[in-house]
Amino acid sequence: MRLDARKTAILRTVVEEHIRTGQPVGSRTVVRKYHLGLSPATVRNEMADLEEMGYLVQPHTSAGRIPSDRGYRVYVDELMEETKLSQEETRWIEGQLSSRVRDIVSLIRETARVVSEATNYLSLVLGPQLDTTSCQSVHLLRVGPERALVVITTETGFVESRLVDIPPMTDKDMNAFSCMLTTNLAGRKMADLPGRLASMKDEVSRYGQVITTLMDFLADALVEREERLYMGGQANILNQPEFRDSRKAGEVFSALESEEVVDKLFDIPAESSVSVLIGEENPLYGVKDCSLVRGTFRLGSALGKIGVLGPKRMDYARAVAIVRFVEEKLSDFFGGRSGW
Amino acid sequence: MRLDARKTAILRTVVEEHIRTGQPVGSRTVVRKYHLGLSPATVRNEMADLEEMGYLVQPHTSAGRIPSDRGYRVYVDELMEETKLSQEETRWIEGQLSSRVRDIVSLIRETARVVSEATNYLSLVLGPQLDTTSCQSVHLLRVGPERALVVITTETGFVESRLVDIPPMTDKDMNAFSCMLTTNLAGRKMADLPGRLASMKDEVSRYGQVITTLMDFLADALVEREERLYMGGQANILNQPEFRDSRKAGEVFSALESEEVVDKLFDIPAESSVSVLIGEENPLYGVKDCSLVRGTFRLGSALGKIGVLGPKRMDYARAVAIVRFVEEKLSDFFGGRSGW
DNA sequence: CTTAGCACTCCGCCTTGCCGAGTGCTAACC
DNA sequence: GGTTAGCACTCGGCAAGGCGGAGTGCTAAG
Numbered sequence: 001m002r003l004d005a006r007k008t009a010i011l012r013t014v015v016e017e018h019i020r021t022g023q024p025v026g027s028r029t030v031v032r033k034y035h036l037g038l039s040p041a042t043v044r045n046e047m048a049d050l051e052e053m054g055y056l057v058q059p060h061t062s063a064g065r066i067p068s069d070r071g072y073r074v075y076v077d078e079l080m081e082e083t084k085l086s087q088e089e090t091r092w093i094e095g096q097l098s099s100r101v102r103d104i105v106s107l108i109r110e111t112a113r114v115v116s117e118a119t120n121y122l123s124l125v126l127g128p129q130l131d132t133t134s135c136q137s138v139h140l141l142r143v144g145p146e147r148a149l150v151v152i153t154t155e156t157g158f159v160e161s162r163l164v165d166i167p168p169m170t171d172k173d174m175n176a177f178s179c180m181l182t183t184n185l186a187g188r189k190m191a192d193l194p195g196r197l198a199s200m201k202d203e204v205s206r207y208g209q210v211i212t213t214l215m216d217f218l219a220d221a222l223v224e225r226e227e228r229l230y231m232g233g234q235a236n237i238l239n240q241p242e243f244r245d246s247r248k249a250g251e252v253f254s255a256l257e258s259e260e261v262v263d264k265l266f267d268i269p270a271e272s273s274v275s276v277l278i279g280e281e282n283p284l285y286g287v288k289d290c291s292l293v294r295g296t297f298r299l300g301s302a303l304g305k306i307g308v309l310g311p312k313r314m315d316y317a318r319a320v321a322i323v324r325f326v327e328e329k330l331s332d333f334f335g336g337r338s339g340w
Numbered sequence: 341m342r343l344d345a346r347k348t349a350i351l352r353t354v355v356e357e358h359i360r361t362g363q364p365v366g367s368r369t370v371v372r373k374y375h376l377g378l379s380p381a382t383v384r385n386e387m388a389d390l391e392e393m394g395y396l397v398q399p400h401t402s403a404g405r406i407p408s409d410r411g412y413r414v415y416v417d418e419l420m421e422e423t424k425l426s427q428e429e430t431r432w433i434e435g436q437l438s439s440r441v442r443d444i445v446s447l448i449r450e451t452a453r454v455v456s457e458a459t460n461y462l463s464l465v466l467g468p469q470l471d472t473t474s475c476q477s478v479h480l481l482r483v484g485p486e487r488a489l490v491v492i493t494t495e496t497g498f499v500e501s502r503l504v505d506i507p508p509m510t511d512k513d514m515n516a517f518s519c520m521l522t523t524n525l526a527g528r529k530m531a532d533l534p535g536r537l538a539s540m541k542d543e544v545s546r547y548g549q550v551i552t553t554l555m556d557f558l559a560d561a562l563v564e565r566e567e568r569l570y571m572g573g574q575a576n577i578l579n580q581p582e583f584r585d586s587r588k589a590g591e592v593f594s595a596l597e598s599e600e601v602v603d604k605l606f607d608i609p610a611e612s613s614v615s616v617l618i619g620e621e622n623p624l625y626g627v628k629d630c631s632l633v634r635g636t637f638r639l640g641s642a643l644g645k646i647g648v649l650g651p652k653r654m655d656y657a658r659a660v661a662i663v664r665f666v667e668e669k670l671s672d673f674f675g676g677r678s679g680w
Numbered sequence: 681c682t683t684a685g686c687a688c689t690c691c692g693c694c695t696t697g698c699c700g701a702g703t704g705c706t707a708a709c710c
Numbered sequence: 711g712g713t714t715a716g717c718a719c720t721c722g723g724c725a726a727g728g729c730g731g732a733g734t735g736c737t738a739a740g
Contacts, residue, residue, distance in 0.1 A: 024732095024733090026732065026733050026734085027733075027734080028732085028733080038682085038683095039682070039683050039684080040683090040733090041682075041683055041684070041685090041735095042681085042682060042683070044733085044734065044735075045682090045735095047734095048734085048735075058733095058734085059691095060689090060690065060691070061688090061689050061690060061691095061733090061734070062688080062689045062690050062691080062732070062733045062734050062735095063690075063691075063732080063733070063734090064732080064733065064734090136481065137481065139479070141476065141477065141493050149493065149499065151491060151493070151499060153481050153489065153491070159489065159491060159499060159501040161499040233597075234574060234593050234597075235590045235593035235594040235597060238586040238587065238589050238590035238593060239586075239587070239590055243586055244585065244586055244587070245584065245585075245586065246578040246579075246583055246584055246585065246586035246588075246589050247578065247579070247584070248586075249578050249586050249589070250575050250578035250579055253574050253575035253578060254575040257573075257574075257575060364701095364702090366701065366702050366703085367702075367703080368701085368702080378713085378714095379713070379714050379715080380702090380714090381704095381713075381714055381715070381716095382712085382713055382714070384702085384703065384704075385704095385712095385713090387703095388703090388704080398702095398703085399722095400720085400721060400722075401702090401703070401704095401719090401720050401721060402701070402702045402703045402704095402719080402720045402721050402722085403701080403702065403703090403721075403722075404701080404702065404703090
């Protein structure tokens with residue numbers, strides 16, 4: 001059996017109607033929506049076919065049909081029409097993003113907020129991985145007798161700072177050391193820093209034991225992963241009827257509490273366009289009832305990720321449009337084309 | 341009518357039993373728990389008195405009683421016994437805090453996580469207000485032709501950074517300007533920085549228009565409030581039976597989404613000890629069904645706040661103990677007494 | 681191939697009845 | 711006078727039963 005034009009149209013109608021109402025969709029409703037001289041009986045036959053083919057399921061005998069994961073998949077891949085955001089909306093998003101942004105962390109945080117507000121779902125934003133970004137400068141600032149702050153700035157304007165224990169040293173030595181670090185590390189990829197530090201150990205061994213110790217501390221501090229996940233609109237999930245029972249919602253929240261776990265959701269093959277994960281396709285237990293629309297954005301040479309998490313019956317077209325738009329805006333940030 | 345010893349004991353039993361089970365507490369249960377040769381009938385009379393006095397309420401005729409806000413208040417203020425955390429627990433908390441902490445932001449974030457895990461409620465941590473902290477250094481780093489990053493370090497080891505638009509200038513000028521800023525601003529309170537910048541405008545007017553413009557941008561960027569709120573254990577709220585209906589939980593989450601709103605919750609008179617807000621005492625609509633145990637901690641000269649938000653029938657004794665302990669630990673951070 | 685008609689299924693909702701928990705009151709008791 | 715036993719009463723929660731509606735699958739006719 002093949003998905004001919006009529007089956008396709010019916011499938012689309014069922015999906016869209018179900019997205020709209022949240023209810024199972026019956027044959028009569030389809031006929032009403034999909035104006036073509038067809039009777040409910042005919043549609044029923046077609047729907048039975050669609051069920052057999054695995055695109056629709058019946059929650060129970062004699063309810064209407066709802067889309068299966070596979071049904072949603074076909075809808076997202078082939079049936080759905082791309083939505084254009086209204087100019088109002090794009091203006092609003094641009095306004096929100098540009099007006100409140102002081103630095104990159106706040107840009108990312110605001111993005112999470114704006115996306116969740118625009119979509120009415122939960123948004124996830126993963127700040128850029130810094131590995132491929134180049135280091136711009138390294139500073140050591142004393143914050144205690146044996147404690148210092150290492151501030152590393154990247155060429156994309158990120159500031160990473162870490163507390164490190166340091167051996168006792170004079171301020172002068174520390175300054176000299178700061179300069180030496182910058183000279184040796186500026187321009188290198190962040191990911192290479194620990195290695196580079198290790199090899200520097202030999203070169204600077206004339207500074208004596210204290211420096212070697214410091215190097216170890218530094219290398220150690222640098223491998224530590226910085227928090228990168230920002231969430232917005234948690235409350236939105238709670239307003240979805242499928243999460244009326246808060247235990248369901250609790251599963252979702254628990255899953256999202258661990259960052260490693262969230263990383264799995266964003267394990268996107270290379271730099272691809274907007275993609276969608278539907279229900280069971282999802283690698284995470286706990287969000288099997290959710291769908292995720294996800295995309296990537298570049299800030300300079302670093303890659304960030306952005307996602308919209310909603311119920312399976314989410315408004316995919318709109319979510320995709322918003323993710324795509326925000327993605328672009330963010331990537332433009334360092335492209336210099338827009339009026340940031 | 342006065343709260344004599346017996347009434348007090350009964351009130352305590354009702355509160356503790358209700359906290360334990362979540363159910364209304366009947367006279368028989370009280371008798372079973374509170375071993376003193378009393379019959380249910382007597383207890384019933386006492387409970388009727390307690391209700392009349394406003395300490396207990398009946399959800400409906402012929403259910404048991406549950407504490408009113410006022411009942412909880414008396415319990416918290418006078419009846420509850422301070423809990424001592426077990427050594428295991430304090431060890432665990434200390435371990436969690438010290439092992440994962442690289443810088444102050446991560447310290448605060450970890451605190452939020454640890455507190456929520458220890459209490460099984462939602463935790464809120466407000467990073468220190470920087471106003472009263474002294475500035476240590478100011479750096480300008482170029483991130484684009486007309487855009488720079490201002491990095492301000494404080495004496496307590498915070499790093500604040502802001503993106504600012506800058507007039508075109510050479511790298512050399514920028515360096516000079518950086519030094520000038522540090523010289524002029526180091527040691528001053530953060531809150532004084534904008535004012536100080538304004539007055540500097542005159543002194544540096546010889547640099548010409550570009551600098552004046554830059555000063556404006558800087559002053560502007562500095563008044564912007566940095567995000568300070570960290571939350572942990574959102575999922576915990578969802579597991580509380582009183583939030584089974586996720587719309588209830590949604591109200592809480594919505595309320596917490598705005599930082600200004602959260603500030604109201606932490607509007608603590610001066611530097612006080614641990615305090616408790618119960619239900620309606622709460623200034624926020626949406627968390628009227630919650631209680632908040634809150635405290636303050638010092639990081640150097642700056643004041644941070646920490647809170648545990650749970651249902652009204654939360655385990656106050658334990659929450660207070662945990663907040664108090666964590667508070668101390670955090671304050672010790674710069675006291676140098678402990679083994680950070 | 682399409683459609684009308686029909687019997688059937690099953691959910692949701694309401695009603696009813698019943699049980700259990702808990703109360704307030706009264707009268708007896710110490 | 712405080713305490714207690716007994717009793718009638720109230721109310722929520724739960725299960726059972728009944729009903730209506732929505733929707734289906736099947737069959738036979740167009």
